Amino acid sequence: xxxxxxxxxxxxxxxxxxxxxxxxxxxxxxxxxxxxxxxxxxxxxxxxxxxxxxxxxxxxxxxxxxxxxxxxxxxxxxxxxxxxxxxxxxxxxxxxxxxxxxxxxxxxxxxxxxxxxxxxxxxxxxxxxxxxxxxxxxxxxxxxxxxxxxxxxxxxxxxxxxxxxxxxxxxxxxxxxxxxxxxxxxxxxxxxxxxxxxxxxxxxxxxxxxxxxxxxxxxxxxxxxxxxxxxxxxxxxxxxxxxxxxxxxxxxxxxxxxxxxxxxxxxxxxxxxxxxxxxxxxxxxxxxxxxxxxxxxxxxxxxxxxxxxxxxxxxxxxxxxxxxx
Amino acid sequence: xxxxxxxxxxxxxxxxxxxxxxxxxxxxxxxxxxxxxxxxxxxxxxxxxxxxxxxxxxxxxxxxxxxxxxxxxxxxxxxxxxxxxxxxxxxxxxxxxxxxxxxxxxxxxxxxxxxxxxxxxxxxxxxxxxxxxxxxxxxxxxxxxxxxxxxxxxxxxxxxxxxxxxxxxxxxxxxxxxxxxxxxxxxxxxxxxxxxxxxxxxxxxxxxxxxxxxxxxxxxxxxxxxxxxxxxxxxxxxxxxxxxxxxxxxxxxxxxxxxxxxxxxxxxxxxxxxxxxxxxxxxxxxxxxxxxxxxxxxxxxxxxxxxxxxxxxxxxxxxxxxxxx
Numbered sequence: 037x038x039x040x041x042x043x044x045x046x047x048x049x050x051x052x053x054x055x056x057x058x059x060x061x062x063x064x065x066x067x068x069x070x071x072x073x074x075x076x077x078x079x080x081x082x083x084x085x086x087x088x089x090x091x092x093x094x095x096x097x098x099x100x101x102x103x104x105x106x107x108x109x110x111x112x113x114x115x116x117x118x119x120x121x122x123x124x125x126x127x128x129x130x131x132x133x134x135x136x137x138x139x140x141x142x143x144x145x146x147x148x149x150x151x152x153x154x155x156x157x158x159x160x161x162x163x164x165x166x167x168x169x170x171x172x173x174x175x176x177x178x179x180x181x182x183x184x185x186x187x188x189x190x191x192x193x194x195x196x197x198x199x200x201x202x203x204x205x206x207x208x209x210x211x212x213x214x215x216x217x218x219x220x221x222x223x224x225x226x227x228x229x230x231x232x233x234x235x236x237x238x239x240x241x242x243x244x245x246x247x248x249x250x251x252x253x254x255x256x257x258x259x260x261x262x263x264x265x266x267x268x269x270x271x272x273x274x275x276x277x278x279x280x281x282x283x284x285x286x287x288x289x290x291x292x293x294x295x296x297x298x299x300x301x302x303x304x305x306x307x308x309x310x311x312x313x314x315x316x317x318x319x320x321x322x323x324x325x326x327x328x329x330x331x332x333x334x335x336x337x338x339x340x341x342x343x344x345x346x347x348x349x350x351x352x353x354x355x356x357x358x359x360x361x
Numbered sequence: 362x363x364x365x366x367x368x369x370x371x372x373x374x375x376x377x378x379x380x381x382x383x384x385x386x387x388x389x390x391x392x393x394x395x396x397x398x399x400x401x402x403x404x405x406x407x408x409x410x411x412x413x414x415x416x417x418x419x420x421x422x423x424x425x426x427x428x429x430x431x432x433x434x435x436x437x438x439x440x441x442x443x444x445x446x447x448x449x450x451x452x453x454x455x456x457x458x459x460x461x462x463x464x465x466x467x468x469x470x471x472x473x474x475x476x477x478x479x480x481x482x483x484x485x486x487x488x489x490x491x492x493x494x495x496x497x498x499x500x501x502x503x504x505x506x507x508x509x510x511x512x513x514x515x516x517x518x519x520x521x522x523x524x525x526x527x528x529x530x531x532x533x534x535x536x537x538x539x540x541x542x543x544x545x546x547x548x549x550x551x552x553x554x555x556x557x558x559x560x561x562x563x564x565x566x567x568x569x570x571x572x573x574x575x576x577x578x579x580x581x582x583x584x585x586x587x588x589x590x591x592x593x594x595x596x597x598x599x600x601x602x603x604x605x606x607x608x609x610x611x612x613x614x615x616x617x618x619x620x621x622x623x624x625x626x627x628x629x630x631x632x633x634x635x636x637x638x639x640x641x642x643x644x645x646x647x648x649x650x651x652x653x654x655x656x657x658x659x660x661x662x663x664x665x666x667x668x669x670x671x672x673x674x675x676x677x678x679x680x681x682x683x684x685x686x
Binding site (some may be wrong): 085086141192194195222223224226227228231234249250251252253255256279289290291292293294295296297298299300301305307308309310311312359 | 403404422504518519520521525548549550551552553557574575577578580581582601602615616617618619620621622623624627629630631632633636637673
């Protein structure tokens with residue numbers, strides 16, 4: 037493979053505890069050493085349950101939050117180390133769309149101005165051409181160009197997500213972090229937005245980091261997938277391989293818990309006990325061991341933290357993972 | 362066998378300035394003892410209001426229109442006085458909601474809240490009620506139930522809160538449990554736990570369940586029958602096996618085609634065009650006709666009644682007639 041567009045290395049984000057007993061409390065290890073690459077025109081799905089740190093990864097690599105450690109290589113330099121002037125230039129190429137576009141759109145700014153804002157800031161078009169660009173962008177995301185004069189509250193959830201996408205596209209990015217972009221949408225609308233994202237990628241060659249909790253959605257859009265548990269990647273590889281032959285017991289359980297709209301499908305049902313643990317007090321050894329149903333689980337799992345290793349075509353962090361089980 | 366619950370021509374109106382809103386508009390269904398009926402639909406279809414109406418909990422200014430009928434084992438629920446209504450609410454019919462945090466009282470312990478429900482329906486001492494609360498916590502599978510009795514809701518995870526809500530609902534040994542999106546706010550691995558719990562309780566107690574959900578995946582392999590709701594009406598009703606084997610209403614087909622799958626070949630999703638109309642402006646004729654790929658000219662003007670498409674399988678669509686010819 038040619039060199040990746042984005043390379044994240046050893047990303048760490050700790051949150052200090054705040055409040056009365058803050059000095060005694062351990063930090064919350066939201067992201068605890070995450071590395072991955074995203075190729076040009078590729079989608080990497082980042083999957084996990086609430087609190088696993090997947091959204092923090094997305095926000096940290098775009099410097100919406102400061103990383104505790106790690107680097108993000110983009111265009112030959114470390115994005116996390118850029119000075120303010122260089123950052124401003126580079127930011128244009130890295131964009132984000134959120135789960136709830138309503139909270140990221142200014143309610144008092146009409147849609148046309150919201151989309152034009154980025155074009156103006158980065159001086160991507162002469163002033164006179166901006167309305168034409170905005171109309172083009174609205175059309176590209178499947179909205180009527182006449183909507184430019186309307187305000188966010190006049191739109192449905194699906195339409196707002198299209199506006200959020202148009203706004204990200206306005207600055208011609210090469211990489212977009214999609215943070216749960218369809219999880220607030222009804223299924224019929226979710227399908228529209230997933231198709232739109234796929235079309236944009238095919239047309240513009242954009243790369244996505246697609247953050248989601250729904251494995252079926254990730255399978256639909258991502259060529260590769262990384263599964264996170266408590267601040268770390270526990271398994272990654274080509275989506276088809278990981279989902280067809282998951283090697284980590286957590287991935288297996290996650291997969292078996294996906295509801296399938298087909299009563300004929302007979303599947304292995306793995307019900308994990310308990311809840312995901314707290315990142316302020318992660319279990320010793322393998323963070324998954326208190327919930328792990330694997331019969332091979334042993335002493336080592338409770339004391340030694342497994343590192344990612346290659347098994348078949350995928351990477352997995354489990355002492356007992358085997359090929360093709 | 363006479364049904365446990367019968368709903369006939371349920372209509373709910375919300376007075377608003379200008380257009381009248383009728384989010385539920387002529388819903389009829391019945392539910393037998395011990396049966397699980399799933400009502401499936403997207404946001405705004407009226408499924409949650411239908412559930413609330415069963416216990417006369419429609420929030421004001423909403424009103425159940427005259428002519429609507431709700432019978433619980435022959436008792437006309439809509440004609441009951443306040444005292445008689447209390448003998449049904451939470452007693453013969455229990456209810457659980459999407460977000461247990463907003464239904465639990467933050468300043469009372471788990472034991473207080475379950476005991477309250479026990480004592481509201483049975484004349485027992487506080488000590489006996491607390492003992493019963495412990496039994497219920499064990500029944501719903503809360504780890505360390507003795508310690509959990511004295512916890513407050515904020516000390517519990519989302520999954521445990523939902524278990525507590527279920528314990529409260531079970532305290533009165535209801536014949537019918539209305540579960541309104543009970544797992545929507547939960548992570549998939551926790552959703553799997555709660556669904557398994559509901560399956561187990563239903564089998565053990567012979568309790569009927571009305572499951573309100575947007576997720577066809579949790580319906581398959583669980584519900585006895587399914588009713589699909591669109592724009593304030595049931596558009597298709599069938600046994601679960603028949604609905605998934607022969608989905609007949611174009612809306613049901615559209616929903617199924619929109620869902621990304623976890624198995625099989627990944628193909629482009631087929632979304633339903635457009636968006637759900639607002640309840641102030643239901644379309645004329647068949648309410649789905651503006652989005653329907655199979656609409657006939659008459660669909661714009663003539664409202665289809667529920668027509669048979671097979672044994673115990675009906676839909677509100679003129680195609681049912683065409684199919685019979």
